[in-house]
Structures are given as C-alpha cells and as structure tokens.
Amino acid sequence: MSKRNSQANKSAARERLREERERQAKKDKVRKQIVVGVSIVAVLAIAGGVSYGVMQLNKPSAWEAAADAKNVTAPKNTSGDDGTTVVIGKASAKKTLELYEDSRCPICATFEQTVGETVGKDVEAGKYKIKYVGATFIDNSDSGEGSKNALSALGAALDVSPEAFLDYKAALYSAKYHPEETSDKFAKDDYLIEVADSVDALKGNAAFKKNVEDGTYDAWAMKMSKAFDKSGVQGTPTLKMDGKTLTAEGSKNAPMTVADFNAAITKALKG
Numbered sequence: 001m002s003k004r005n006s007q008a009n010k011s012a013a014r015e016r017l018r019e020e021r022e023r024q025a026k027k028d029k030v031r032k033q034i035v036v037g038v039s040i041v042a043v044l045a046i047a048g049g050v051s052y053g054v055m056q057l058n059k060p061s062a063w064e065a066a067a068d069a070k071n072v073t074a075p076k077n078t079s080g081d082d083g084t085t086v087v088i089g090k091a092s093a094k095k096t097l098e099l100y101e102d103s104r105c106p107i108c109a110t111f112e113q114t115v116g117e118t119v120g121k122d123v124e125a126g127k128y129k130i131k132y133v134g135a136t137f138i139d140n141s142d143s144g145e146g147s148k149n150a151l152s153a154l155g156a157a158l159d160v161s162p163e164a165f166l167d168y169k170a171a172l173y174s175a176k177y178h179p180e181e182t183s184d185k186f187a188k189d190d191y192l193i194e195v196a197d198s199v200d201a202l203k204g205n206a207a208f209k210k211n212v213e214d215g216t217y218d219a220w221a222m223k224m225s226k227a228f229d230k231s232g233v234q235g236t237p238t239l240k241m242d243g244k245t246l247t248a249e250g251s252k253n254a255p256m257t258v259a260d261f262n263a264a265i266t267k268a269l270k271g
Contacts, residue, residue: 062215062218063145063148063218063222066215066218066219066221066222067219067222067225067226069219069222071219072219072220072223073216073217073219073220074155074217074220075155075156075158075159075217075220076158076159077158077159077161077162077165078158078220081223082219082220082223083220083223084220084223084224084226084227085131086131086132086133086158086165086224087129087130087131087132088123088129088130088132088162088165088166089123089126089128089129089130090123090126090129092126093123093126093127093128093129094128095127095128095129095241095242095268095269096128096129096130096131096241097119097128097129097130097131097239097240097241097246097265097268098130098131098133098238098239098240098241099119099130099131099132099133099237099238099239100133100135100228100231100233100236100237100238100239100240101132101133101134101135101169101236101237102134102135102136102137102138102147102236103134103146103147103150103151103154103172103173103186104138104139104142104144104146104147104150104179104181104184104186105135105138105181105236105237106178106180106181107236107237107254107256108173108236108237109173109174109175109178110256111173111237111254111256112169112170112173112174113173113174113175114256114257114258115255115256115257115258115261116170116173118258118261118262119261120166120170122265123166127265127269128241128265128269132165132169133224133227133228133231133233134151134154134221134224134225134228135147135225135228135229135233135236136148136151136221136222136225136228137225137228137229138181142181142182142184143184144184144187145184145186145187146179146184146185146186146187147186147225148218148221148222148225149186149187149188149189149192149221150172150186150192151221151224151225152212152215152216152217152218152220152221153168153186153189153192153196153212153217154168154169154172154221155211155216155217155220155221155224156208156211156212156216156217157169157196157199157201157202157208159207159208159211159217160201160202160205160207160208161201163201164199164201164202164208167199167200167201167202168195168196168199168202171195171196171198171199172186172192172195174198176198177194177195177198189212189213192212193209193212193213196208196209196212237254238254239254239255239264241265241268241269241271242268242271244268244271246261246264246265246268247264248260248263248264249263249264
C-alpha cells in the first residue's frame with residue numbers, strides 16, 4: 001500500500017469518526033430536550049394537581065354554599081325573611097303554638113308519635129295555629145347531613161300544601177321510618193322519597209321528587225336552621241305559646257304524653 005493511499009484512508013477514517021460524533025451529539029441533544037420537556041410537563045401536571053387538590057379542599061361543601069346563598073327559593077305557604085316563617089292553621093285561631101324540632105331528634109319522634117295526632121286535631125279544630133321552626137344541630141353533634149336534607153324535603157312537601165307538610169313530618173317521625181339518632185338515613189334522597197310514598201299527596205308526585213333530588217330548598221333549610229339558632233332555644237322538642245315554654249307539670253321538659261300536653265296547652269290557651 002502506498003503512503004498516499006494510507007494517508008487518504010486515515011483522513012477518511014477521521015472524517016467518519018467526526019461525522020459519527022456529530023450524529024451522536026445531535027441525538028444526545030434531542031434526547032436531552034425530550035427529557036427536559038417531559039420533566040417540565042410532569043412538574044406542571046404535579047403543580048396543577050396540587051393546585052386543584054388545594055382548590056377542592058378549600059371549596060365549600062354544597063351545604064356550606066347553600067348556607068351562604070344570597071338568593072333563596074322558598075316553598076309556597078311560607079312568609080317572612082327567606083320564607084322562614086311557617087304558620088299552619090285556621091286564620092281565626094287566636095293563639096299560636098311554636099314548635100321547635102330537629103328531624104333526627106329521637107325525643108321529637110317520641111313526641112310526634114305520642115302527641116302529634118292530638119296537635120293535628122287541635123289545629124284542624126281551630127284551637128290554635130302552629131308555627132314550625134326546624135333545626136339541624138344534630139348533624140353537627142352526631143355528624144352527617146340528615147337533619148338538613150330532611151328539612152329541605154319538608155320544604156318540598158310544604159310547597160305542595162300545608163297538609164302534605166304535616167303528614168310528611170308525621171311520617172318522618174313515625175316508628176316505621178325514623179332512624180336511630182346516630183344513623184344518617186335522612187341524608188339519602190331515596191330514603192326521603194320512600195318515606196314520602198306513604199303520604200297520599202306526595203306519592204308519585206314528580207314535582208316533589210324533583211325538588212328533593214335537586215335540593216331546591218337546601219338554601220331555605222339553612223336559613224330556617226339559622227332562625228332556630230337565633231331563637232335561643234337550646235333543645236328539641238320545645239313548645240312555646242305567647243313566649244312561654246310549655247312543659248309537663250312539675251318538669252322542665254316538654255309534655256310527652258297526651259294528658260300532660262292537654263294540661264299544658266289548656267293552661268297556655270287561658271293565659
């Protein structure tokens with residue numbers, strides 16, 4: 001092999017090596033750009049996920065949003081601020097019995113099962129009207145949403161008629177449907193609708209069902225709950241007439257038998 005050919009071969013080899021190094025450098029550069037790009041996307045995704053998570057944690061619950069709502073849809077058959085005044089009975093009745101209850105309250109259930117029918121007959125006879133004030137404090141003490149959800153459903157029943165409201169309230173408190181205080185069955189719309197099917201005016205009532213499922217009266221329920229909180233009443237059931245609390249004779253508790261109730265209401269009606 002001549003010296004000239006040997007030099008040419010060396011030059012060609014060096015050129016091939018240079019070209020190979022350039023190709024490898026380009027590959028490395030592209031690979032680095034891809035890695036950096038993927039890393040940036042990953043970081044942005046993580047940051048976005050964290051940001052979304054923080055937003056979700058800080059986002060108010062549906063009930064918190066309902067409590068803060070400026071525009072409140074009130075049921076028919078209500079009056080006062082945000083429709084939180086619920087008075088049922090004959091206009092000719094001179095006295096009004098204020099009734100403070102929480103739908104999850106077991107003592108309220110006992111009162112309704114024992115005395116509720118008597119109250120209903122008195123109202124129908126025009127002895128007095130009743131003013132209903134709904135509470136939701138058990139949701140806080142025992143955790144849950146049942147008191148709020150049931151109160152909203154009662155609003156849906158009241159929108160149908162005062163009679164439907166009273167019948168539905170009685171059904172919710174009945175031995176058949178009222179759950180243990182620690183059970184949050186009223187938080188489920190399906191259960192509230194199941195209870196409503198025992199009330200003639202609500203059974204198969206599409207408008208009632210839609211209002212329950214849509215939470216039409218959620219904000220109203222929260223405003224009603226605030227009205228209870230502002231009342232100064234400490235427990236349920238509480239009965240008042242002319243600003244005075246009705247209790248069983250010799251007790252500080254609400255009358256829980258028909259005899260005790262009749263004695264207390266007769267005294268209050270005379271006062």
